Amino acid sequence: xxxxxxxLKGEEIINSFKGKASLLMHxxxxxxxxxxxxxxxxxxxxxxxxxxSNIYPEKEWKLRKEELIKFVKDFNxxxxxxxxxxxxxxNHKEYMKDLIPFKDEPERGKRCLLCYxxxxxxxxxxxxxxxxxxxxxxxxxxxxxxxxVLNEIGKNLEKEFTHTKYFYSDFKKNDGIAKGKIIRDxxxxxxxxxCGCEYSIRKDNK
Ligand code: SF4
Numbered sequence: 480x481x482x483x484x485x486x487l488k489g490e491e492i493i494n495s496f497k498g499k500a501s502l503l504m505h506x507x508x509x510x511x512x513x514x515x516x517x518x519x520x521x522x523x524x525x526x527x528x529x530x531x532s533n534i535y536p537e538k539e540w541k542l543r544k545e546e547l548i549k550f551v552k553d554f555n556x557x558x559x560x561x562x563x564x565x566x567x568x569x570n571h572k573e574y575m576k577d578l579i580p581f582k583d584e585p586e587r588g589k590r591c592l593l594c595y596x597x598x599x600x601x602x603x604x605x606x607x608x609x610x611x612x613x614x615x616x617x618x619x620x621x622x623x624x625x626x627x628v629l630n631e632i633g634k635n636l637e638k639e640f641t642h643t644k645y646f647y648s649d650f651k652k653n654d655g656i657a658k659g660k661i662i663r664d665x666x667x668x669x670x671x672x673x674c675g676c677e678y679s680i681r682k683d684n685k
Contacts, residue, residue: 485619485630488647492613493522502646503528503565503606505599505616507675508543509550509668514659515617515650520560523613527551528602530567532574533594534675540569546669553666565605575676582678586623590678595624596632603636606643613646620650620659623674 502523506512512527519525529547534540544566551564577597581590599616606614615633619626626649637645650659663670673679 482627483630484652485626485647485649486652488630489649492644492646496612499524500612501610502526502613502615503602503609503611503643504614505530505602505618506547507531507618507621508671509547509666510659510663510670511617511620512547512550513662513666513668514655515620515648516554516560516562517558517658517662518650518655520558520562524561526563526565526611528565528567528605530598530601530605531675532567532570533578533598534569535571535677535680537569537571539671539675540571542669543671550666550668567601567605578676586674586679587625590676591624591674592628592632594676595629596636599629599632600636600639603640603643603645607640611643614643615646615648617650619648620655622651622656626651 500523502519503526504515504519506527506529516525529544531540531543534543548564551562554560555562578590578593581588581593584590595618603614616629618624619629630647633645633647
């Protein structure tokens with residue numbers, strides 16, 4: 480089956496409204512947020528939603544959270560923007576209950592699909608409750624994550640909500656990864672070397 484160009488689908492959405500719409504974006508960390516923010520602030524009033532109880536251990540969650548808080552502050556100053564940030568409390572034990580049955584799955588397998596869906600749904604619910612025009616996730620910037628899968632999840636979630644629309648995106652397009660790396664290096668951001676949960680920690684990092 481042909482792959483859908485979700486960047487172009489996002490552009491169609493942007494061209495469908497005038498001015499700036501409100502957008503809630505689920506974010507996993509500061510480095511992944513770099514390029515998407517430079518693109519999105521031209522079209523949206525952006526709020527970031529950091530809900531990542533998948534991350535283990537807690538000190539790693541705190542490190543990624545603190546890095547994001549600092550980055551948003553610096554970015555707002557340098558880009559004259561007003562990005563807001565919502566932080567959801569850490570509850571790893573509860574979060575992992577659904578994922579443990581799939582602990583032996585390879586990365587990008589069933590455990591990860593469930594993990595993407597859970598975090599996106601939690602964030603989407605927040606967007607709906609708080610009347611955001613659009614919701615999206617930053618995760619399509621990651622080499623490890625399939626944009627087709629993420630946008631399919633977003634499309635299905637949209638059917639569950641009445642107000643907030645899903646904003647299709649593929650932040651890997653237009654050299655998003657390379658552009659993001661330049662920004663990440665400029666701000667000297669901490670770059671983790673594993674996805675998040677205990678099952679994704681490579682043995683040589685332990
Ligand atoms: S590897 Fe990443 S996406 Fe997959 S279950 Fe673990 S934290 Fe979630």
